[in-house]
Amino acid sequence: MLNSVCRFMPLQFVLLLMFCAGAVSMAQEKDVAEANVPSEAAAGGEEVEKTEPPPPPPIPLQPYVVRVEIGSPLFGTLSQADSLRLRDAVDEAVVRMYGSMWVRDVVVSDWLQPGQEVQLRELTNEAMHERYGSTELEKVMLVIVEPSRGGFQIGCREYDVRVQELTPTRTTFTQDWRAVADQSARLIRDSFRPVSFLSAPVSGSDELEFFLQAGQLIPPDSSAAQVVVGDVLRPFLRHMERRNPKQLRYLQKLDLTYVRVTEVNRELTATGLSADDQDVSIEGVTPDPNPHFVDHGRIKGVLISHGFAPFGGRGRGIQQIALRQRPMADSSEVQLVLRMREDRPLICHRVDKVAKLRYRDESDLPSVRLVSDREGRIRIPVDPEHPTFWLYVYSGSLLLARVPYAPGLLDHDVVMLPDDSIRLGVEGELYLFRDELVDIVAQQAVLRGSARQAAKSGDKARLEELIQQLEALPGKKEFEFKLNAIHRPAVDRANELRNRSAVRNVDRLCGAMSSSLDRFFASEKQVEQMKELDQLRRLAEQNASQAAQ
Template sequence: MTRPCPDTLDATVPRSRRQRRTIAAVPAVPFTAVVAVMAAYIALARGDAASKDDSIPSSQAAATSPAVAEGRGPGGGEAATKGAVPEAPNGGSSAAPAAGTSSGRNTQSASETTGPPRSASIRDERPVELRPYRVLVRLGLPRTAAWNEDLRAAVVRRFATVTANTLGQMWSLTVRRDDRLLPCNRIGLERLDARTFAADAESGFDKVYCVTVEPNGGRFTVWSREWDATVQRLGPICSARTYDRRSIGDAVFAAVWSAFEPVVYLKLVDADVIHVRIRGGEYLPAVSEFAPLRPGRILQPVFRHYNRDRTLRAIQPIPWTYLIVDSVQRGRARCHAVSGLRINLGARRRRVETVAIGVRPHLAETEVRLALRNAPTKALVAYRVSVYNRKPDLHKRRGTQNASSERSDAAEDSPGGAKPAADGVESGGRTGGETASTSGRSEDAPKPLILMSDRRGIIRVPADPAKPLVWLFISGGKYLLAMVPFVPGTVERTDLLLPDDSVRLGVVAQLELLKAEFVETIARRAVLMSRIRRHTRKGESAKAAELLAELEKLPDNKHYHDELEAIQFAAVQQAKQRRNRLAESRVKVLCKTVRELVDKFLPADGLQKFKDQLKELEEEARVEAEEVRSPDTMQ
């Protein structure tokens, strides 16, 4: 005889008394519990992130239902969502619900996280090209009645699905809801600083994106900002808009991708070619439009200094230096460098790693403040700045000899000049800017935009997204102080520290006074010599002798040479004290030019030659006088 028992595994009644006692001692197990245990075991065997980890592997999010971990952690240009990302195969409405949820009502398992996908202390031994980005997206959604749990979960699922379908294995995605990103607009992201991401860096994430969704009537604006752990840089704020509630997840992906900047590692510098390895470059996206790196992209190199135990000690961005991508082949790329410094990126440095990250203009202009290197608080006023959209050919502008000296002076005078920015930065070698000048050169010389620094030493350089890289030529008088490449629009303001040119300017002022005195002396000398010649021809020797005595009192060649020697000696000593070899050489050139001018118009033997001429004139005047008297004597 049997009795139905649908809720337990005890479906039949035992026939023997012993079996009855044994089964009675064992509690009945519900059938639904057994099914739940089996489902959990299968999910664990498949590596489901919902049962063990809070990360979302991008390669599995499209095939299986994305397990979204919505933790409560701490802490532009606009892109249209239509056409910005490819549609998912099943659409956003057919995505499976998050693990542990039932129609958005039970969110207990979805709000709990078990830990980061990888610890920061564990090094990834895979090649750079095969290392996916470990990405954390902190999503701040409005806490209003219109934004119920169903809508919030649908936005997260849609974003994870679009990311997986578009980028594939290039990103290892983790999404967490962050209710502390307040207010949910641009202002909330502007308040972020590097301290907000300290815990995320220790957790092993490579990139962290803070995203907020701002509803405004029927329009939804998504704001995104990137923090890169490799260079520890907080990127610009980007945005995307949509008018469809179902496309908010697509807009989140568009905003995040617009804030994404690729990271490359320098592998080899061969002459003018720099070979780099692209992070996660071997994982090609489904659409070529979303390739991490393309030809023409501009990268900024960064030095990562390590201790002996391979712990990160310091991060040093290389100023006024950029890499321009020439060609891309899957996870490898070839670039060339443009720089205003004398620095060799290919030099071997102990415990220093050279990486580069992409830069793009997102502002209309950048304020550049000109100041002295040894006195940053002192602004340089009324300095001329020429802005070129490509580097001009100095040989065609001013001749080969002048251009060579001007280029060498500007290279030594550039910010950073011959001094290393920190340990591991070596001076000398080829200037990277010369390589860039050979590309994209036309026959016509480029027309510059002329700017003049105001009383605060500030110039405003406009940004052009079509031609992001420009060249700044800073001149003090007729001398070129520095020429540096720059991408305006990446930062609001920056300082361009120039070498102290006060020694040269002081010498220029003294030489101008000396030349004014010299011109007056030459003029008076010419007048006196003319009068002396006239009186000598007339035979008025007394007046000629009086004027000759006055001529001998004028400053001579030796006087001006002594003045030049005094000016040069004082200025050279001052330049040596400041260890400014460039100012020392420029002072010598200036004094040499004036010295040649003195020797030309006021030679050392000029007065003696003039006296010899006077003797000849006196003899001629005497002969003429005798010829005049001789006919009278004969008569």
């Protein structure tokens, strides 16, 4: 019996060890499973806390995400090493130009081939949007290097993904292969359009403030400064999806609307000491009487438009941006057509070119008279001192349109003028209407002053004569009748032409004038004026009695 027990003891011992090891393994697996299963509170309906991605940096600290595509017929003959050397040389030149302001990706293009200038010029906005619209890129710089006349023809265009627009083609020529990279970087700099974001909506003012993207990331090359005073910005409205603010719903381009930059990198000055500070003098050190700090990344400008522009106002889910664009030509050949009749250019129409910022400003220079040719074209040269002009287009003596224009952005341009003859005619009549109202105000002031003098002297006859003259002046009903005579025919004419924009403009102008009439002829003012006349009558009676005694 003892021998049999001893015979089986090793097997039982082995089984016991296997059982213990299995129990320990099951316990460990259970602990791991419980650690990976959400808690009972989460299982009961509460969401598990997720780590949110960090917020993006402020706009002035956000670098541009740029891809540089290089195409060239040389890539078919150069070795792969030489092609990569050209790519690396362009990359180094871009780094020397922009530094940390760009997050760049310089590549030998696999589609911009054979890389000829004609291919670069024939690119369309639609084709570029189809290729890059779904990417995270913000800018695409297209560069071609083409052998030509014993040298190299270099061309460049910029495509902005956010506004879905290509720039015109810029070209340069060099005979030195070693200068190709630097010349390419200069073309990239000249084609690049910095982007500004409206900082806050402004209602009732044409002065706007913007945040400049990467404005606090100063480029190593001073010639690559993004914006300077006098630059022209072109505004765009990006209507975003409400459920997905990063998804563009549709893009709104604002024709004949610009922003003239008036201030860049505002200086923050300190003109005095606070109550807790004390003036400290250090021997051998001359303090700055007006220490200042520069607020980088902010620019200010004036909105210029031919009429009401939706830019600068409030709106949910609207991204308001503006692109700086500098002249690429010495002049622009502009063809003038009416928006309602695009197939009929304005032939032999008089155009006055006026150099001023706002249309209501006084002109800095004498106006220049231009006349459109048989195809409705005029040529407008670029003036560095006045990057924008106002064009007054006349048909005979009738003013058809008043629009701003920035020459040089395009070599050839077609300007579809709004038919503003109705609105401008109403504006002219309202100017005369306002002058008449001002004359009435002045006459009332003179007559009331004379009435007060007559009451003080006790001249009752003179006072009554002056009161009769006051009562004979046109009142609110007369002015409302005249205003309606301006408003009604203009609206009828606009409706005949199916010009809804003109109807809205006429209603807005006449409505503002009607509000001015209500304020001027307010019932409270009329009651106060009647009370004053009664007091003057009593004063004249009293003074006349005292003089008779």
